[in-house]
Amino acid sequence: MLRVASILPPDHGQGIPFDLVTLEHDERRLRRKLLRLVHGDEIMVDFPQTITLEHGSALQLEDGRLVEVIAAEELLYEIRGRDVAHLVRLAWHIGNRHTSAQLEEDRILIKRDHVLKTMLEGLGASITNISEPFFAEHGAYHSHGDAGHALLAR
Structure with missing residues (x-):
């Protein structure tokens, strides 16, 4: 099972993604979930806390490959x-x-x-x-997860 090791911001400059994951607004807010990539592979995300993935950000897998997050x-x-x-x-x-x-x-x-x-x-x-x-506003009591890439540096 491919696992996510870290999250990179939209302007990461770390290379070309090998695949994409397309998620609706509500699906981009997650903590632990199995995601199916556009070309059929599945990856496991298991974050320490719930975060919101930004359109254009990248999920870096344990093997170093990147998956781009696309807002559906x-x-x-x-x-x-x-x-x-x-x-x-x-x-x-x-x-x-x-x-x-x-x-x-x-x-x-x-x-x-x-x-x-x-x-x-x-x-x-x-x-x-x-x-x-769809890029809805987050509520006042809603954790934005803007520093999600730092959360996963294990």
């Missing part, structure tokens, strides 16, 4: 408001329902949910079905 495209709603104040109010309503959201200057992205869509449309939001990688 997901089915999302793109939410737009009439103006910045309206978008902020929409963000408040989304947060009040404890829904993961990607917050940007002129739009909010959430995973598709017909109940939330109906609520947001009722609040005057413009909603479009899209498919792209």
Whole structure:
């Protein structure tokens, strides 16, 4: 079984990956899991604590080979408001329902949910079905794992 020895940041410069692992937003937050690579191999991750893998980061295996982490495209709603104040109010309503959201200057992205869509449309939001990688904000009580590469230096 191939095992992960360390995590390298997106700009690691340590070489070309031999394979890729494509993960959705929720799948990139993990501690211990068996991952299937694009070409069929499986690798075991067993981190000391739960972390979030960044798009473009690399998992360095015990044998030194690298696996690049790719954020998968997901089915999302793109939410737009009439103006910045309206978008902020929409963000408040989304947060009040404890829904993961990607917050940007002129739009909010959430995973598709017909109940939330109906609520947001009722609040005057413009909603479009899209498919792209999802990078939701982490909650205030959520460990970011930004130093994940240091966690695994065993």
